[in-house]
Amino acid sequence: MVFTNCTGRKLQKADVARLPPMPLPASVDELSARWRDQLLGGRDVHPVESLYAGRAFQDARRAATLLEAPLYIASAGLGMVSASETAPAYDLTVADSGATILPILKQIGATRMDWWRSLNAARGHPRPIASEMAHLNAATWYLAMPGTYLSMLSEELTQLPTDAIRRLRIFTSSAWAHSAPQVLADQVLPYDERLEGTGFSGTRGDFAQRALLHFLEDLNGHSLTMDEARDKVANAMSQSIKRELPRRTKKSDEEILQILRVNWHEYSGSGGRLLRFLRDTALVQCEQSRFKGLWHSLREEMNGSNL
Numbered sequence: 440m441v442f443t444n445c446t447g448r449k450l451q452k453a454d455v456a457r458l459p460p461m462p463l464p465a466s467v468d469e470l471s472a473r474w475r476d477q478l479l480g481g482r483d484v485h486p487v488e489s490l491y492a493g494r495a496f497q498d499a500r501r502a503a504t505l506l507e508a509p510l511y512i513a514s515a516g517l518g519m520v521s522a523s524e525t526a527p528a529y530d531l532t533v534a535d536s537g538a539t540i541l542p543i544l545k546q547i548g549a550t551r552m553d554w555w556r557s558l559n560a561a562r563g564h565p566r567p568i569a570s571e572m573a574h575l576n577a578a579t580w581y582l583a584m585p586g587t588y589l590s591m592l593s594e595e596l597t598q599l600p601t602d603a604i605r606r607l608r609i610f611t612s613s614a615w616a617h618s619a620p621q622v623l624a625d626q627v628l629p630y631d632e633r634l635e636g637t638g639f640s641g642t643r644g645d646f647a648q649r650a651l652l653h654f655l656e657d658l659n660g661h662s663l664t665m666d667e668a669r670d671k672v673a674n675a676m677s678q679s680i681k682r683e684l685p686r687r688t689k690k691s692d693e694e695i696l697q698i699l700r701v702n703w704h705e706y707s708g709s710g711g712r713l714l715r716f717l718r719d720t721a722l723v724q725c726e727q728s729r730f731k732g733l734w735h736s737l738r739e740e741m742n743g744s745n746l
Contacts (some may be wrong), residue, residue, distance in 0.1 A: 637679050
């Protein structure tokens, strides 16, 4: 089994379920009941695997194909779902940005783990991981997801029977492994930043899924015991050189806009090329969503100056 996280980037743009403005709920169960009503509001449904975009999800699908295994998704909006199920398009997350419900959870004294428990119960699937692992009592589960999602699942994962926990293979950041409950930390494969030197380079957002692919494609890891897998991953990391990231400076929005103005015509106003110039040549820190807003603003300014 391959188990990955949902992504903020969605493919379906129409008839999307969103949590409307509302009075503060009295409990997390009231919040999940309101969200369930939004999902079940007569909306069109789509194959779950058609909802998500981005490299992380595509790499997870590729891993499932390699293993000829079912793919499951830990979704902040749907709970635990199979890629082969159908569900409404939605926009809701427990991450720190986007359509996040974290502020509401904090106000009512609830955690991501509380939300996971309540969400799955509201949809009629309490303790879904335990249920699936009991049903498939010989399957190895490959969990590839960032610490945000593993933290959401950790209460249910730690309550699994010992033999089920031993069937977990977890791919995530070393930072989460250092803070995780010991029974789960023992199941984390020791991947770190040196993965970037193995040919499986990418972003922090898709680190876990890239590590899983390296494990399957380069190490034939599905044929290894857990002890053999740890040793083989550690050896692979020791032979890889950690990529030195360029040191980028922080600048204000106006300073970045001025750099983009000066170079606008040289790069024909292309957002992708200007972002690469900003990061790789000018060595300026600029997160993609921030750049997008600045670029749109400058494009209007530059188009206006050409009238």
